[in-house]
Amino acid sequence: MTWVVWRQYRMAGAIALALLAALAAVIIVDGVQIAARWHSVLVTCAGSSACLEQQPTLVNGVVSDLPYLCLIVPAVLGMLWGAPLVAHELEARTSDFAWTQSVTRTRWLTAEAGWLLLAAAVCGGAVAALTTWWSGPINAMTGGAFAPGQFDTQGIVPIGYAVFAMALGIAAGTVFRRTLPAIAVVLGGFIGMRLVISNFLRPHYLPAVTTYYHLTSSFTPPGQAWVFAQGAVSSTGTTVAAGWGDLYPALQPACQRLLPSVAGQGKSDSLSAVFSCMQAHGWRGFATYQPAYRYWPFQGIETGIYVLLAAALVAATFVIIRRRDA
Amino acid sequence: MSWVTWRLYRAQAVIAAALLAAFAVLIVVTGVQVASQWHSALAACTTAHSCGSLPNTLFLGSHAVGFLVIMTLGVPAVLGILLGAPLLAHEFETGTNLYAWMQSVTRRRWLLVKIGWLVLAAAAIGGIVSALVTWWSGPNNALQGNAFNPGRFDIMGIVPAGYAVFAVALGIAAGALLRRTLPAIAVTLAGFIAARVVVFFWLRAHFMTAVTSYFPVGGGAPTGVGWQLAAGYVGANGQPIGIPLSTNGAVLGNGSGVGLPVTSLPASCGQLAGNGQMTPAIYHAVVSCAQAHGIRGYVTYQPASRYWAFQGIETGIFVLLAAALLAVTFAVVSRRDA
Numbered sequence: 175m176t177w178v179v180w181r182q183y184r185m186a187g188a189i190a191l192a193l194l195a196a197l198a199a200v201i202i203v204d205g206v207q208i209a210a211r212w213h214s215v216l217v218t219c220a221g222s223s224a225c226l227e228q229q230p231t232l233v234n235g236v237v238s239d240l241p242y243l244c245l246i247v248p249a250v251l252g253m254l255w256g257a258p259l260v261a262h263e264l265e266a267r268t269s270d271f272a273w274t275q276s277v278t279r280t281r282w283l284t285a286e287a288g289w290l291l292l293a294a295a296v297c298g299g300a301v302a303a304l305t306t307w308w309s310g311p312i313n314a315m316t317g318g319a320f321a322p323g324q325f326d327t328q329g330i331v332p333i334g335y336a337v338f339a340m341a342l343g344i345a346a347g348t349v350f351r352r353t354l355p356a357i358a359v360v361l362g363g364f365i366g367m368r369l370v371i372s373n374f375l376r377p378h379y380l381p382a383v384t385t386y387y388h389l390t391s392s393f394t395p396p397g398q399a400w401v402f403a404q405g406a407v408s409s410t411g412t413t414v415a416a417g418w419g420d421l422y423p424a425l426q427p428a429c430q431r432l433l434p435s436v437a438g439q440g441k442s443d444s445l446s447a448v449f450s451c452m453q454a455h456g457w458r459g460f461a462t463y464q465p466a467y468r469y470w471p472f473q474g475i476e477t478g479i480y481v482l483l484a485a486a487l488v489a490a491t492f493v494i495i496r497r498r499d500a
Numbered sequence: 501m502s503w504v505t506w507r508l509y510r511a512q513a514v515i516a517a518a519l520l521a522a523f524a525v526l527i528v529v530t531g532v533q534v535a536s537q538w539h540s541a542l543a544a545c546t547t548a549h550s551c552g553s554l555p556n557t558l559f560l561g562s563h564a565v566g567f568l569v570i571m572t573l574g575v576p577a578v579l580g581i582l583l584g585a586p587l588l589a590h591e592f593e594t595g596t597n598l599y600a601w602m603q604s605v606t607r608r609r610w611l612l613v614k615i616g617w618l619v620l621a622a623a624a625i626g627g628i629v630s631a632l633v634t635w636w637s638g639p640n641n642a643l644q645g646n647a648f649n650p651g652r653f654d655i656m657g658i659v660p661a662g663y664a665v666f667a668v669a670l671g672i673a674a675g676a677l678l679r680r681t682l683p684a685i686a687v688t689l690a691g692f693i694a695a696r697v698v699v700f701f702w703l704r705a706h707f708m709t710a711v712t713s714y715f716p717v718g719g720g721a722p723t724g725v726g727w728q729l730a731a732g733y734v735g736a737n738g739q740p741i742g743i744p745l746s747t748n749g750a751v752l753g754n755g756s757g758v759g760l761p762v763t764s765l766p767a768s769c770g771q772l773a774g775n776g777q778m779t780p781a782i783y784h785a786v787v788s789c790a791q792a793h794g795i796r797g798y799v800t801y802q803p804a805s806r807y808w809a810f811q812g813i814e815t816g817i818f819v820l821l822a823a824a825l826l827a828v829t830f831a832v833v834s835r836r837d838a
Binding site: 211214215218219231236243246250253254258262322353354357358361365369373423 | 544547563564567568571574578581582586590681682685686689693697701744745746747
C-alpha cells in the first residue's frame with residue numbers, strides 16, 4: 175500500500191517539495207538580512223531602551239507578508255490533498271477497484287490517510303520552522319511572539335493546524351462523497367474553527383494574571399507576554415484603558431482640572447500630575463495578561479486541541495468507510 | 501440556457517445568498533455599534549480637547565469582526581476556486597460536456613451563457629461584500645485616514661469586484677486548459693495570489709507619477725497625503741541625508757513618520773544639542789540650525805484625491821486580464837474536438 179500511495183502522490187509530493195524549497199530560499203535570504211539589521215540596531219542601542227522603543231524597521235518589501243500568507247498553508251493542504259482523498263476515489267469510481275483487491279478497506283485507509291497526515295505535519299512543521307526562525311529578531315524587538323497573528327505562525331501550532339485541516343478534508347470528502355463540496359467545507363470549517371478557537375478559547379486556556387501597581391510608577395509585563403488590557407481602575411471599579419482616550423469623563427473633578435488641554439505633548443510629563451491625583455483618589459494601575467512563560471504551554475494546548483479534533487475526524491472517517499457499501 | 505445554468509447552480513446560489521445574508525447581518529449590527537462608538541468618542545474628545553491623539557487611543561469595533569473584514573481579501577480566491585475552476589473542468593472530467601454539446605445549443609452559446617452568468621454572479625458577490633466592508637470601515641477611515649493604504653485599499657471600493665471577476669475568469673481558463681478540477685483549483689489559487697502580489701507591490705505605486713512635497717525640518721508634513729510611498733530629508737543641494745536604522749540620540753520632528761536624528765545633522769548643529777536633556781530652547785536652536793543649512797524634509801506620496809482614479813485603474817487592469825483569460829477560454833473550447 176505504501177508503494178501505491180507513493181505512486182498516487184509522487185507528482186503532488188514533487189510540487190510541494192519544490193514550493194517548500196522556493197519558500198525556504200526566499201525566507202532564508204531575507205531572514206539573514208533581517209538578522210544583520212537587528213544586530214546593527216543592537217550595537218547602536220546598547221544600554222538604551224529609549225532607542226529600541228522607536229521600533230526601527232527591520233522588515234521591508236514583499237517578504238514581510240510571507241509569514242502571514244503561510245497561515246493558509248494548512249487550508250491548501252486540506253483542500254487539495256485531504257478533500258479528494260476519499261471523495262475523488264468515489265467520484266471516479268476507482269474505489270470499486272481499490273476496495274476489491276486483497277487489501278482490506280481499513281488497511282487501504284490507514285495507509286492513505288496515515289501518509290497524508292504525516293505529510294501535512296511535515297509541511298506544516300517545515301513552514302513553521304522557517305517562519306519561526308525568520309521572526310526571531312522581530313520577536314526580540316517587539317516582544318510580540320505571544321500576540322494573535324504571530325502566535326499562529328510560529329512554534330508547533332502550525333503542525334496542529336495542518337493535521338486538522340487534512341483530517342477535516344478527508345472526513346468531509348468521506349461524508350459528502352464529492353470533492354467540491356468537501357473543499358468548500360474544508361475552507362469554511364478550517365477558517366471557522368481557527369476564528370472560534372483563537373478569539374474565544376485561546377485567551378482562557380489558563381486564567382489570565384492581573385497585576386496592580388502604583389499609577390505613578392510604570393509597569394510592563396516581563397518578557398513576551400500577551401497583554402489583554404492595561405490601564406487604571408478606580409476604587410469603585412471603573413476602568414480606563416491605557417491610551418487614556420476616555421480618561422476625562424471618568425475622573426474626579428479635582429483631577430479633571432489637571433488634564434493638559436492640548437494632547438500629544440510628552441505624555442508622561444503632562445500626565446504625571448494627573449496620575450498622582452488619581453492615585454490619591456484611590457485609582458490603581460492594572461495589567462491583565464498571559465505571562466511570557468506560558469507561551470509554550472499555550473502552544474502545547476492549542477496544538478493538542480487541533481490534534482484531538484483531527485483524531486476524532488479520522489476516527490469518524492474509519493467508521494463511515496468500514497460501514498459503507500462498496 | 502439561462503434556465504440550465506440556474507438549475508446547475510441553484511444550490512450554490514442558495515448557499516452563497518445565505519452566507520452573504522449572515523455576513524450582512526453581522527456587518528450591519530456591528531457597523532451601527534462602531535458608528536455610535538465613533539460619534540460618542542468624537543463628542544468626548546471635543547469636550548476634553550484631545551481629538552489630536554484620538555487615532556492612537558481609540559480602537560473601533562472588535563478584533564474578531566475587524567479580522568473578519570480583513571479576511572474578505574480571500575473572497576475572490578474562494579469564488580475562483582469553487583465557481584470558476586470546476587465550471588469547465590468538472591464537465592470535462594465527468595464527460596457531461598459531450599451531452600451538452602450534442603444538444604441544439606451551440607458550444608459558443610453554451611459557453612457564453614454559463615460564463616456570463618457566473619462572471620456576473622462573481623462581480624455581484626464581490627461588489628456586495630465590498631459595499632458592506634466599505635460602509636463598516638467608514639468611521640475607521642475617518643479616524644485613521646488610511647483608506648488608500650495597502651491592505652485597506654484592497655477590500656473597499658470597486659476593486660474587490662474586479663478581483664472577483666478576474667479570479668473566476670482565471671478558474672474558468674485554468675479548467676479549460678487543464679481539463680481537471682484539482683489542478684485548476686491549485687493554479688487558480690497560485691495565479692490569483694501571484695497576480696495580486698505583482699500588481700500590488702510593483703505596479704500600483706506607479707499608476708500615476710507620485711508627488712514629492714518638501715517641508716521645513718520640525719514642521720508638519722503636507723496634508724492630503726493619501727498613500728505615503730517614501731519620506732526622508734535632503735540637504736541644501738538636494739542630496740539625501742542618511743538616516744541610520746536606529747539612533748541613540750535625540751530626534752527632530754516626525755511629521756512624516758520619519759524622524760531626523762541629531763547625529764545625522766552637520767557637526768555644528770549636533771553640538772548645539774549636547775548630550776543633556778532636550779529643552780524646548782535647545783530644540784528650536786537645533787531646528788533653526790538645520791534649516792539654516794538648507795535641510796528640508798520630503799514626502800513622496802499619492803494624494804488622497806487620486807483614490808478613485810487608482811481604484812478605477814486597478815479594477816480596469818483586473819477586468820482586462822479577465823477578458824483576456826475568457827477570450828483564451830473561448831478559443832480553446834471552440835477548437836477542441838468533442
